[in-house]
Structure formats: C-alpha cells, structure tokens
Amino acid sequence: MTQSQSWKVFWLLFLLYMFDYMDRMVVVSLFPFLKQDMGITDAQCGLLVSAVYWSILIVSFPASVLVDRWSRTRSISIMAAIWSMATLACAFTRTFSHLFTARAVIGVGEAGYAPGGTAMLSNYFPQEKRARILGLWNASIPLGSALGIGLGGFVAHHFGWRHAFGLVALPGLVLAILFYFVRDYPTVRLTKKALSGEETKLRFSDLTRQFTHNRTLVCNNLAFALNVFVTTSLLTWLPTYFHRFDGLAMDAAGMKASSIMILAIIGAPLGGYLSDAWMKKRENARLLFPAVSSVVTGILLWVAFTFLRGNAQYGVLFLIGISAVAFVPSCVAVTQDVVHPGLRAISLSLNIIIQHLLGSSLAPVVIGRLSDAYGLDKALTFLPGFAFLAGVLLFAGSFYYKGDLFT
Template structure:
C-alpha cells in the first residue's frame, strides 16, 4: 500500500512555497522549451526537397530522419522520467535541452545520410522525457481544474514549434542552404536551457519499493512499477488510443510540405508556409479542445474521453475526404486545415487523464509511459509508414490511408471512458491508505511515500 506524507492525494505533489507569478514563469519557460523541442525536431521536413535533390534519398529514408527521434524518445522516456522524479525535474530538463540543441547544431556539419541520421538520433536522446517531465511539473504547480487546459497549451507549443521549424527551415534553406537552418535554431535553444535553471522545482513525493521474498529481476521490477503507477486498464487504453492518433499527426506534419511541393507545384519555401498553417491550426486545436474537455468534464470526468471519441472520428473523416474526393485546390486546403484543427485534440486531454490515474509520486513516470507508447507506436510510425506507402503507390495514397486509424483511436478512448472514473478513485484511495501490509514480510508493497526536496 502507499501513503503520502502530506496525506492529500490532490496536493501531494504541489509545492505550496511556489507563488503564482513563479508558477506562471515556470509555465512560460516550459512552453518555450517545448517550442524549441519541436522546432529542432520538425525543421527537417521542410528540408526534404533539398536533401532529396542533393543526396538522392528515397521517401523511406527521409521519413526515417523524423521517425528516429520518436524511437529514441520512446526507448529512453521511462528511465529518464524515473531519474527526474528522483533527482529533480529542473536539472533534468536543463540537461535534456542542452543536448538536443547541441545535436541540432551538429546536424549542419553532416556530410552523408548516415551522419545526419546519427545526429538526429542524438537530438532524440536530448528530447527523451521532456514532454512527460514538463507535464508533471505543470501538474504539480497548478490546480487540477486547470490541468487539461494548461496541458493542452503545453502540447500546443509543440505545434507552434513545428510551424516555426517548417517555415524557418524553408526560408533559411532557400537563402543560405539547408545546413544553415540547423544552426539558426540550435543556438537559441542553448540560451533557453540556461534560463530554465531559474524555474522553481517542486517538492516531490518519492515512492520507495520495499523488497519482497519471491521473484526478482527486471520483469518483476517492471511489473511492480506498473502496479504502483496505476491500478486498472485506463492507462494502457490511453496509450493505445493516443498512439493511433499520433500516427495521423506525425504523418501530416512530416509529409504536407512535400505534398504541396509535388501535387501543387509550390517551391519548397512556399510549401513550408502552407504546411505551417496546418500545424498552426493544430496548435489552436490542442488548446481549444483542452479547454472544452475541462468544461464538459466538470460533472462527469469521463465526458472528456467521450469528447475525444467524437473528435478523432471527425479528424479521420475530414482527412479521408480531403485526399480522396475530387476537390478544387482551395476546397481541399480548407478540408485539410479543418482536419488539422482537430487532429491534436487528444494531446493535453489524454495526458491530464494519465496524471489522474497515476500515483502523485510518479507523475513524471506515468506521463513517460504514455509518451513512450505514443512516440514508439505513433509518432515514429506515421512518417516512416507514410514514406513506405508513398514509395509503393503515391504520397496522396499515404495521406488518405493513414488517417483511417483514427477510428481505432476512438474505439479505445471509448473503452477508457468506461474505467477512468473508477481508476481515478482507486489511485486516490491508494494514496490515503496506511501501509499496514509492509509489516508482512512475504507481501510486497511500496514503502511509504516521503517528501524530498529536489
């Protein structure tokens, strides 16, 4: 059993010594670094035409330059979040942002596809865990009633960053070459990393695992960790649902500049601008749908997940219509923008639910489990599968087929809505219970949660 030293599941991770101005300063810095994260991650997509022309790369290879970051982020997200939960989120984020910024700068010195691929992998090493740790910091510094809205805004920063990355990459490459684009966005990230050291950290509650006379090893440890994180199926269902929807988001973000370049004859810089508007619509959508979710769930928490069922279906219908119907270019673009405004509907809402069904002492880790799933099975899959389908048939076919997974996303969000409220109550009860079972030597249980200053 688990108890928090504060005795309050709602406030166990909130540092009462952090003033509102300092909390909002923290949010501003978290937001800006999320922008930097996605500027560095997505700048590559506006450079696809230049790389294809210079090195003769296939669409599968180009998609791999995007997917490799998501794979690395997925693999490292849980270990990094565990370390951040134990040793401090602010210091961890400073290290992460420094690494991804320096790796982005290194991309400008690449002389082959292999070198660029390796540098992009190191960008992923730096970005590992940032979304989950940043979300946990927001969850601790602000009241629960604001979580979906603020997390929607936080993840909307990824869309804003992606817009800036795509647009800036296209403009800089047009005037100074694609190598200069990496340097232009890498150095500001280093400055923001240093400023992040001024952000207040919160006093966490650390979950210590008591030993058990019985099976041990990596599998047993992982099993105990997951049972400590949450009880019930909601978290797993959210990971599956979010992964399907992120396939759609990553495919659209990665391939829209190339779509406008190939099918509408736009120069790379102009194609990047048109694609940037799509991503900007996604930023608005993440914030707007988070705000809507906070309001529809005031009486019944599960309503926020039912909202996602509707929005993921609408996203799939709009994109399939846009890429299969015989439409005028302007009409097609409007349909694409409408789909773009809905496709990011899940990002803030889904993470807010994960935090609700995760023990307060392991919020970074709980968010990291979700981030691991959506990166490995969603963000990494979309660009690569899009490239494979494009090589086999056409890019238009890829962009019409991938959104269909949104129907699967809706089904899993509906399933999660059935267990969400019960799992949330179970986690709250876990925090309040006294650790009576710890006196029984043959029963494993996490030890009492104790406060520790980061």
C-alpha cells in the same frame, strides 16, 4: 509557489517545448534539398524523422525515472542543452549516416522533457485546471513545428539547408541555461495509506500495478499512439505533398503546410478547455471528448484526401489543423489523473514510449514506403482508419476512468 511563479515556469516550459519541436521538425522542409545533395529516398527522409522518436522511445523511461526521483529543473536543463547542440551538429554533417546519427542524439536530449514538464505543471496547477493548462502548453508543439517547417524551408531555399539547422538550435541552448536556475518542487515520496491510516512505502508490485492493471491508461495510451501516427504523418509529409501536387516551390509548400499546422494553437487549448468544461457534468469527459474529436478528424481526413483537391481540400485541412490535436491535453491529463503523484513523469514516459513505438516512429517510414510504392496522395488515404480506431479505444476507456482515478 505563488501563481505568478507558476506562470513564469509555464512560459519557460512553453518556449522550451516550442524550440524542441522546431529542432525536431525543421528537417521535413529540407527533404528536397537533402535528396538532391545526398541522393536519398522518401523512406530515408522518413527515417530522419523517425530517428528522433526511436531515441526518445529507448531513453524516455530511464530519463523519466531521473526526473521523478532526482530533479525536474536540472534534468530538463541538461536535456535541452543536448538536443540543441545535436541540432547544431546536423548543419555540419556530410552523409546520410552522419545526419541520421545527429538526429538520433536530438531524441536522446528530448526523451525526458515532456514527462518532466508535464509533472511540473501537474504539480504547480490544480487538478480541475489540468487539461486546460496542458492544452495551453501543448499549443507550443504546433507553433514550434510550424515555425520550424516554415522558417526551415525559407532559409534552405535562400541560404542553404545547413543554415536552417543552425538557426533553430541556438535559442534552445540559451533557454536551457536559464531553466537550470528555476525553482523545483520537492520529490514526492512513493507511499500509500494503510488501513490504519499510516503511510507505508509502495512495493514494486504496487508500482507496476499502477500501469499494468490500469485499463484507462491502456486504452488512452494506445489511442494516443494512433492519433500521433496521424499527426506525425501530416507534419512530415504535407510540405512534400503540396510541393508535388500543387506545384509549389518548397519554401511556399512549407509555409502552406505551416499555415495548417499552426491552427493547432487553437485546437490544443480549445480541446483542454472543452474537456474541463464537460468534466463538470461528466466525470469521464477527459476520455469522451478526445473520442469525439478523433472521429471528427477521421471524417475530415477521409473527405480531404479522397474527394478534394485545391482550395476546397486546403479548407478542410484547416479544420483538421484544429481537430487533429484536440485530443492531446485530455489524454495527457489522464496519464496524470490515474497514477500516484510520485509517478507522474514515469506515467507520461510510458505514454511516450507507446506513442512513439506505435505512432511517431512508424508514421514517417510507413507513409514514405507507401509513397514510394503507390504515390504520396494514395498513402495519405490510409490515415482516417487510424483516427477512427483511436476514437473507439477512447470511448471504451471512458467506462473505466472513474474506477481508476487516483484518490
């Protein structure tokens, strides 16, 4: 595939990921409207976010096997169509249980998208640029989240919350149809070189050892989950935080939160660029860099939610909007660096399972329950500890990266 074709695939994947997160996160700006219409609690609002991640957690592994062993393009196209139609269905729900079910189906559709997209980009771009490309691609996450939250709050405030779901659902369906016709790459055979130089088929024990005996992946994936707990908590609860403590209407609160989240458009590509640049001098920089960025994020979170209010707090949260996602491209690249090329989608799927099991699925509910018990301002003061622990795990993993690197 030519460089021009590779970039066409990149931009289609970018747009799909952007609408993926618009569909996923639009609900958080609708919380006050849903509470009024359905009489639900903060914890139940959190469940509407967690429902997506629980479905991803359950379906991600089988979906990634389908991606790796069947077709990247067809799998992604089908999954994008499912999540778009499920988002549209949310607009027609009447009860919490119906809305929860529709949100869960969104997660079924999204389960294999990130593994499939990551595997395609890892194949179409060289290894030395991998973190940089993945950083640019992951910039679509904060862009989609910010657009979903900002537009969702605006549309719900002026036209009703049901229209917000419909607005973000339809573009993804169009892109899903377009992606079906994208050129795929040949499925990679699961083989290894024997001492004689001949290619032999990987045994099941060889496949499992790729993940169970890989200390780099263990540290990387656990740290990823801790950092995702932080970012998901902020994505879910910042609009409500500004609504309650700054006295803003929900459309203004959603826009204020979006202005912070959208700065991750800088943070994700910057993190990938700095990681790849540092890697020219330090081979394990793909773990050292996110270790540093995680600690910096923890310090900023501690300052913002413990000591500050108003404009000063807003300024520090701006910095967090950049630093909190700087870990993503490096840590995603690590999931590709230390496994067989034929297992790349499965490797990221394992990462997704862990990050959602311990991070994304827990964060909205845990912070919601803490908010119900102590207040949302107190609940957010727990976040720095997660970022600090992520930094420690990434630093520990950096000592194993060279030995685990797949050659």
